[in-house]
Structures are given as C-alpha cells and as structure tokens.
Amino acid sequence: MKLRVTPRNVFVVALLAMLVLLPVYSSVTGNTFMVTLFTRIIILAIAAVSLNLIMGFGGMVSFGHAAYLGIGGYVVGILAKEGISSGFIQWPLALVISGLFALGVGALSLRTRGVYFIMITLAFAQMVYYVANGLDRYGGDDGLTIQRRSDFGGLIDLSNRTVFYYLCLALLLATVYLVWRLINSRFGLVIQGARSNERRMRAIGFPTFRYKLTCFVIAGVLCGLAGVLLANHTNFISPALMHWTRSGDLIVMAVLGGMGTVIGPVIGAVALLVLEETLPHMIGFVSRVVTGQEVAAAKEYWQLILGPMLLLIVIYARGGIEGLISGRRRG
C-alpha cells in the first residue's frame, strides 16, 4: 500500500507526531497537565477504536460498551485491594474476564438486531453497573481508590508519568494496527459483508453469527484493556466508569471522528475531549469580547454548545471529522 499525500493523511500524520512529541513539549514547558489529559484521551481512544470495530465495521451498535471499561477497571481495583498488585496477574485476568463477559452478552444479544440490539447491550451494561453499585467491600457507589498501580517487577514502571503515557500510546497504536489488519483480512470482509447483507453472506455459506460473535469478543477484550489502563491512570474506580452516558460518549467519539475508518475514532476522542477542555475557555473568551467584561458564569455552560453540535454533526456531517477532511461521506 502506497501512502499518498492527501489532506487526510497529512492530518493523521500530524496528529500522531503531536501525540508522540507531547511529553517532550510538556517536559520543556513543565506543563504536566497536558500529559495527564492526553493519557486519558489516548485510553478512551482505545475504547472508541474497539467500539468502532463492531459498530462501524460490523454494524453492531453496542450501547453498553462502557461496561468493559468498568470490568477492566474493577478487576485491577479488586485485585489491588486484595493485595495482588502484580500486573502479570491483573492484566491477563482483566482481559479474560472482559472477553468472557463479551462472549456471554454477544451470544445472547446477537440474536436480535436493530434497536433491540442497542437496548439489550444497554441492559447488560446496566446490570454490571448495578452490581458495581452493590459491591460494598469495594466502595459501592462511592468507588474505590487504588493504592498502587499495577506492578510489572522491574520491567516497566507505571507510576512514571511519561513511561505510562508512552505505554498507553504504544497500546493505542497496536490496537489501531490490529483492528486495521483485522478489517482487511478475510475475517473482516465477512464482518463487513454481514453488515451490508447478512442473509446473502449466510446464503453463500458463512456462519455469520460465529464471525460476529468473535468480533464482539475481540472488541470487548480491547475495551477491557482500556479499562485496565484507565484504572491505573486515575488510581480510582467507581460505577460512574460504566454509567450509560459513558457508553454514549464512546459512541459520540466514534461517530464524531468518522466510523468509516480505523483512525476515525482516535480523531473523535481527541476532538471531543479537547473540546471538553477548551470550550469553556472559548465561551469565556467570546463572552468577554461581546460584553467587554469577564463573565464567569458563561464558561460553565459549554455543554449547551456541545449538545446541539452533536445533533448538527449527525444531520449535516455524517462522515464525521475524518469524512470532512477527506471529503468523503459515510456510506
């Protein structure tokens, strides 16, 4: 595959370069907040890429994807609380449990389609949410502070901010590469075929259910990984990790960035979370220019702008940011 110079490719390369160089910038300026913010963005981008694998390419709109963030996070948190802080135990266990949960949810919910699928995935996520609320020993609805991050012996030190940032970035790139390889493989073509015409795929002999279920489990495991990273990043877990509005946020990231491509959700995650950070300042600036004085209250209401923006994107820019740059619409 030859890489051509198009506005879209230039944009993606610039984004990647920015992500790679960010810790350098922040160590020069001493601005550690940027690294913390972007670690979070990168982790949620992993979750959004995994959601996009089933939603964008498989046509399976899961409204319960945040459940895996929660499962990954809670496995780390619960093990840490019980005194097992070795990452060699925590991480594989978290991924296995995320995968098993996805297997169960997928096996049941893939029998349905359309709005029923949206709602049943939501229902399972709500179940996990309420279970976490009921876990009194692990903080109930207050959540649980994790005393120390996953311990990988002398191999890698997660409590170093820069090391953790680059680990997350490497895992994001690995996830993007994996998903890209997947959707261009025979497996991925079957998944995409099933999205556009499942009956036809079955008629030519593909057991689409098994393919879709496998895809669903892979996405669950990848999002579980994001949950593991998120728990290590914030040193804190709570049921809010998997509130249904969090699943909504993940969908927003995927669609905002553009569902047609693997890299789209990464752009969406960066755009949404940077917007979250900067919109208050932008509103503050505009209101200062308009009224000529500091309007503190105006900054608080940035979501008044974000909400209608989502609606406008749905109505007018269905290809998302990625589609706007490359001049392509979602098909």
Added chain:
Amino acid sequence: MRGGCDNTVFYLIEQCLNGIQLGMLLFLLAAGLTLIFGIMDLVNLAHGSLYMLGAYFAATFVAATDSFVAGLALGLVATLVAGMVLEVIAIRPLYGRDHLDHVLGTFGLLIFFNELVRLIWGPAGLTIPLPSQMLTAVQVLPGVYYPLYRLVIILATFAVALLLYLLVMRTRIGMLIRAGASNREMVGALGINIKLLYTLVFGLGAALAGFAGMMQAPLAFVQIGMGENILILAFVVIIIGGIGSIRGAFVAAVIVGLIDTMGRVFLPDLVRTFLSYSAGSSAGPALSSMLIYTLMALVLIFRPEGLFPASSK
C-alpha cells in the same frame, strides 16, 4: 419478623400498591416512547429530558400560581408546547435516518437540556410542595392505610391511560395515528398532513412524559438528570412489552414496577437470611435492578418481538 401475620399481609398490599404506582408512571413514559417509535421509527433518548422539563415547569408554575392543580395544568401545556417546538426544530431532520443517528442526535439533546435546565433553574434542585389535604393517608382496605397522594397518582395515571386508549382507538386522530404506524407512505398519499401528525404525536408523547415527571416530583426531588435512569427503565418496558404496542407497554410497565418495588423491599431480607445484614442492605437494590434486566434479556431471547408485538408493521 414484623409482628403478626396480618401486618405482613398489609405490608405486602402496601408494597404492591407502590409497585403499581411506579408501574403507572413508567407507563406514561413508555407510552410516549412506544408511540414515537412505532409511528416515527425514532429512538428518542431525549424523552427523559421532557420528563425532567415537565417537573421543572410544574414546580415553577405551582410556585407562581400558589395552586397545585393550576400549576400542574400550566406545566402540562408548557411541556406539550416544548415538545412540539423541539420536534419541529430538532427532531424532524432525524426521521428516516438509521437508529445510530437517532441515538447520537438525541443524546446531544439530552446533554443540551441538562445544561439548559441548569442555566435557567440553577444547579440546586426544586421541590413541589403537596397541598395539605393530600398529606393524609386513606384506608384502602380494612386496616390498610395508604398515602392519599400515591393513590391519586395511581388513579390519575390510570385515567390518562384510559383517555389515551380512547384517543387512539376511538377518534379520528387515533385512527390516523394507527394508520401512520402501519403504513406511513399510504397515509401521506391519502392527503393527510403527515408532518403535522408527527408533531402532534411527539407533543402527545412529551406531555405524557412531562405528566409523569410532575406527578412523581412531589415524592422526590426535582433535579437535573432525574429523567435519565427512569428513561432506561421505560426503554426496558417497551422492549418487554413489544415496541409500538401501547397495550404491551401497559402490561410490561406494571410488571416492571412490581418487580422493582418488590425486589427492593424483599430481596434484602432474603439476602440477609443467607449472608450478613449489611450485605442485604447494599445488595438489595442491585439485585432488584438486575432482576429487571434479566427479565428483559429472557424476553428478548425467547420472544424477540416482546410480549405483545404490534400487530401490523
């Protein structure tokens, strides 16, 4: 456990009534959702926002007019108008899009409304004080006393359900609504103003949701995001009942209301008999919520179309 056998029975009856009361509220929300889904094929996550708006409007008007009934009536009209305006401005472009677009667009509206309410009414919640004559308990059965206002909720929502049934089954508008649900293009081709019909149906759904919000408000707190969790329950109701079916929504709402209430009340005791006391208190609500979602999963597995699938689609 609770002194004699009689008390246990009375307690059971009281909790049954609580369950039915929750069920009726859920029905008001679910009826609007299922109408909007059945006719416009629209997944509306902003429905919970209309529930919230109804409660805020009512709280404002009750405070302004100093009359509970007048406040509720004005609040109802305001919610109806808000719903119709919302439909014209923001919902119309979403018709005919896929469900993902609906989820995303109305999710944006939900964020917008939460913030708008915070801007207008402030971050602190409001309350709707009950008129003093509502604060008594009435004897529903010999020896069983039940708060009057909760009884009023049950009766009022039941009356609304009946009116809705009559509206849909016995009037010309209702005929058009049913026709729109089974074949949109044909209704349009027959010269019916389908846009206006959609706006009316959305307004009706908004008013039902707002009514549920304002009826529930005196028992709880009027606050931002109050419609979000109950919205998910209402979605569960319409999935169990069968999307597009008002009758199914009614039956499923009562089932879900009863399971939720009974689960919250009796599961903790059950857990306590097996585990410790504190385990029961914390696990009870979690278990009863899980019970509802398990029921929904079972329904979807064995009857994917719901208990009462809408006959024509």
